[in-house]
Amino acid sequence: MRIVVVGASGTIGKKITEALTPNHEVLRAGRNGVDVSVDLMSQESIVNMYETVGQVDAVINASGGANFKAVPDLTPELNEKGIESKLKGQINLVLLGQDYLNDGGSFTLTTGVMMDDPIPMGASAAMANGGVKAFVKTAAIEMARGIRINCVSPNIVEESWDRIGHLFAGFSPVPAERVARAYVKSVEGAQTGQNYEVY
Numbered sequence: 001m002r003i004v005v006v007g008a009s010g011t012i013g014k015k016i017t018e019a020l021t022p023n024h025e026v027l028r029a030g031r032n033g034v035d036v037s038v039d040l041m042s043q044e045s046i047v048n049m050y051e052t053v054g055q056v057d058a059v060i061n062a063s064g065g066a067n068f069k070a071v072p073d074l075t076p077e078l079n080e081k082g083i084e085s086k087l088k089g090q091i092n093l094v095l096l097g098q099d100y101l102n103d104g105g106s107f108t109l110t111t112g113v114m115m116d117d118p119i120p121m122g123a124s125a126a127m128a129n130g131g132v133k134a135f136v137k138t139a140a141i142e143m144a145r146g147i148r149i150n151c152v153s154p155n156i157v158e159e160s161w162d163r164i165g166h167l168f169a170g171f172s173p174v175p176a177e178r179v180a181r182a183y184v185k186s187v188e189g190a191q192t193g194q195n196y197e198v199y
Contacts, residue, residue, distance in 0.1 A: 019181065068125065070121050083128065113155045142190035
């Protein structure tokens, strides 16, 4: 299969790429994309990415950000990052990419543990994650041409623990390699409308 991995240079994106490369042609995309650049906060950039890569069999997104702030300090402006990047960016990747996906292809988006297991300062990210999960579940019943759509909900990964583990008190981190297997399941499997939890 010909697969685009957005966020391929990130911690999880690298492991996804490693897991898929032996059996597939993987195109690495992102703001610092090795094969093609894309900014999920720009519709024009998303369209340019698809025009550059052409027809593909699968699109994976392992990128998207949000501000970590306590609700009393969370302004609409700060909240906008989660909306524009993690929520709208991922959904636009689907809406703008449908015609570039071959029959029977798949989209795999990313949610996250904090939408189901709240952490302090995680409301904005949880909001975006929950929106993506709801979109995936509902979009799955309307996708054309046998196209499937799923999302992966990773726990905090071991490789990020030193940097942001203080935000996840009491959580047990998981290896990014194990998270990557959920994306492989989404691409190579047959399910749709799923949110694969890796906890």
